[in-house]
Amino acid sequence: MGVSLKDVASRAGVSIKTVSNVVNNYPHVTPQMRAKVQQAIDELGYRPNLTARHLRKGRTGIIALAVPEFGNPYFAELAGAVVDAAARHDYTVLVDHTAGLREKELLVSQGFRAHVIDGLILSPIHLETEDLTARTDSAPLVLLGEREYEAPYDHIAIDNVAAAREAVRHLIGLGHRRIAFLGSRTGRERQPAHLRLRGWREEHAAAGLEADDALVVVTDGYGREDGASAMAALLDRGERPDAVFAYNDLIAVGAMRTLTERGLTVPGDVAVVGFDDIEEGRYGATTLTTISPDKEAIARLAVDSLVERLAGGTAPEPRRQRPGYRLVVRESTARPPRPR
Amino acid sequence: MGVSLKDVASRAGVSIKTVSNVVNNYPHVTPQMRAKVQQAIDELGYRPNLTARHLRKGRTGIIALAVPEFGNPYFAELAGAVVDAAARHDYTVLVDHTAGLREKELLVSQGFRAHVIDGLILSPIHLETEDLTARTDSAPLVLLGEREYEAPYDHIAIDNVAAAREAVRHLIGLGHRRIAFLGSRTGRERQPAHLRLRGWREEHAAAGLEADDALVVVTDGYGREDGASAMAALLDRGERPDAVFAYNDLIAVGAMRTLTERGLTVPGDVAVVGFDDIEEGRYGATTLTTISPDKEAIARLAVDSLVERLAGGTAPEPRRQRPGYRLVVRESTARPPRPR
Structure with a gap:
């Protein structure tokens, strides 16, 4: 540090507490006191907390x-x-x-x-x-x-659309045809799920396949719980996909948990792809295929x-x-x- | 908001930028200017960004x-x-x-x-x-x-010692005898792992069992990777525990992944208890028993x-x-x- 608060205080002829108040920009310091302390700070080259470079520019760093x-x-x-x-x-x-x-x-x-x-x-x-x-x-x-x-x-x-297309292309390439999308949102044109859903749709079209909207599940949020309930909702209404493309890894993790609870295996019964590449996906009993930004x-x-x-x-x-x-x-x- | 920066600026007879500089506590404002602006702020009751309650006390909130x-x-x-x-x-x-x-x-x-x-x-x-x-x-x-x-x-x-004892008591109560501890640290007397390890040791003693130090594995950190390599190290040296008490859930998750890779089942071959109750533990293919602080x-x-x-x-x-x-x-x- 070199110069200390104490040095500044004695140069300015004020208490250490006052110097501290000035350095911390507390508003109850009088302008006169502030000027006196600032002068001592400048003369001694005291460097409070953050780097002088930031402070000189009026920044906090x-x-x-x-x-x-x-x-x-x-x-x-x-x-x-x-x-x-x-x-x-x-x-x-x-x-x-x-x-x-x-x-x-x-x-x-x-x-x-x-x-x-x-x-x-x-x-x-x-x-x-x-x-x-x-x-x-x-x-x-x-x-x-x-x-x-x-x-x-x-x-x-x-590029969310392109990334989603790559995920869906992977599933189609493996031979899957009934590919669900979990994690859509409603009523928000520019929401991310919209872009990923658009990728799901576009890749089906590019492969000459029909995207089945009955396999799209809207979720309230983007968490594990949302994925678990989305997967359950899909199975409960009698839809049994070959594969799932989840909006993100958390939704994928939740969906896989539901599949396990229903006695279905991953990837044997249902293949699953996520999005985000969070570390958790690398450590489950079945590691998760995903888009890694x-x-x-x-x-x-x-x-x-x-x-x-x-x-x-x-x-x-x-x-x-x-x-x-x-x-x-x-x-x-x-x-x-x-x-x- | 009511009172705006602009109101303060015209009352003080300065530019909006100057008021903003004062409100943001930028150091290049002269004490005179600061005092002038502060007076206008006080007279008008202008409330910058944070709550007045905090600011009056010289706080940021x-x-x-x-x-x-x-x-x-x-x-x-x-x-x-x-x-x-x-x-x-x-x-x-x-x-x-x-x-x-x-x-x-x-x-x-x-x-x-x-x-x-x-x-x-x-x-x-x-x-x-x-x-x-x-x-x-x-x-x-x-x-x-x-x-x-x-x-x-x-x-x-x-109370980490008591919590660890409860986890180990649960395993002993189920009939497990060879209970590993994954996630010890070396050389730091007061480290948390020490307290949880102490709990592991004390509960063995309370049950009249001998705690086997060959089943304690030191890890570098507290992550999934540390758990995976700790479990692998234990198995590689020929130790096959009935059960694992992990320092935390991440270590437990990593250990379970290694067990899966080695063809061992949880809890059939090895029971696992974690610590922290993170949400991830509720969604794996095998949900995780844990201490929930x-x-x-x-x-x-x-x-x-x-x-x-x-x-x-x-x-x-x-x-x-x-x-x-x-x-x-x-x-x-x-x-x-x-x-x-």
Whole structure:
């Protein structure tokens, strides 16, 4: 550290507590006191908490990552990647969660903590384009995830339609014909499940097969429980698919649990493909075939975009960037045991 | 909102940008300008971003929760509970992670972001009592988790020894005799694994059985991979336990995957008990018996303790609080198929 709070206090002729109050930007410090302490800080080159580089620019060195939920391992894994990417630029990441609530997404995007963070990486679910165009907060914002917006912000997302098509192509290639889609949402045109559902539909068409809407199940959310109940609903109404393409790995995990409870085997009776490549899918009794988005690339692109905008200068036009993904084939998919 | 930035700007006779700079506590505002803007803010009753209640007290309304890793669902679930508990006191939670690094734990505990947060809830792995007694930051700190400290801070943790004993008692009661412990750590007397290992040992003694140290496996970390390799190591050295008590659910999940790969069934060949009750354990092909700490109570006690100390007045002596836990029996444990 070199220079301490105590050094600053004695140079300024005030108590250590007062210096601390100034450094912490507590509002009850008088402007006179603040000026006196600031002068001592400048003279001694005292470096409070965060890096001088950030502070000189009036920054905190903190960026926020706002995700819909902590409970979804995809976001936990992504958060880890963002922390790593941000560390390379000397930024610290604090993670916030919106609970998938539009109200919370609005608050966060509109600068709820503008005094605390330099920039925001937000993965929205319910925000509308209007919400974003109405944004007044000046802190740079980068969007993540599958929702599409016509708003002037950088947006990082894999090509969800193409990725979904690749998953379905894998199943069709194995010989499956009755392929269910679990995890659709209703009434939200631009929702991610819509893009993945569109991929499911398009790939059927490309293969000259008819996509059967009776095999599409709407879910309330994106969790294990939603997958379990979606699979149960499908079986209860007498639909028995050859294969399942789940909106994400959690829904796939839930669906596999229901299949087990109903005495059906994976992949013998029903093949299952997920989306996200969370670690959990690599450790189940039957490992999960899945679409693996390049989380490191997503995190790196998001942080780099934010840092570029924080650096000022002539900011580039908002960009849409598409990191890669790949299909990872594991135990949950195989050819049907007999011709169907 | 009522009063806007613009209203404040015209009352103070400055630009909106200047008001914004003051509200955001940017350091390059002159004390004179700050005073002028503050006066307009006070006269108009402008309420920037956070609640006036917090701001009047010189607070941000933000508490930090620092966990060892985002990737462990136990901490993700706990974070969700802390967010809920904090919301009841009008506090926002930002989550930080220490990556289980002592250096990062030190930084966080010593007030790395004192200017941003009002208080800290920290779940340490490597901090020593000396680190905590040397702490100079004045922001209230509450400790979570299994490490025991003789330091003047509130500490919330379940009784790990008693909980581990209950898990082992369950296995002994079913008729298991060769009970492995996966997830011990070396060289750290007060590490949590030590407490759970102590429980394993004490319960054997209480039942008049000899605890076999050849069935204890040290792991590098607390993840699925650690559990998988620990189980493999045990089997590779010719030890075939009746049952496994894992340090946590992730280690249990990893161990079950190895058992599956080796052609052994759970619970038929080997019964498995975990610790944490993460949701993942409820959805596997074989659901996991586990110790379920009361995460809501942990979160509530932690937030309440912090809020009480933030309220000032005569703070009580640092307290050690022990929330409850319970054994949840699921499919991964059963009586041995035949007498052994």
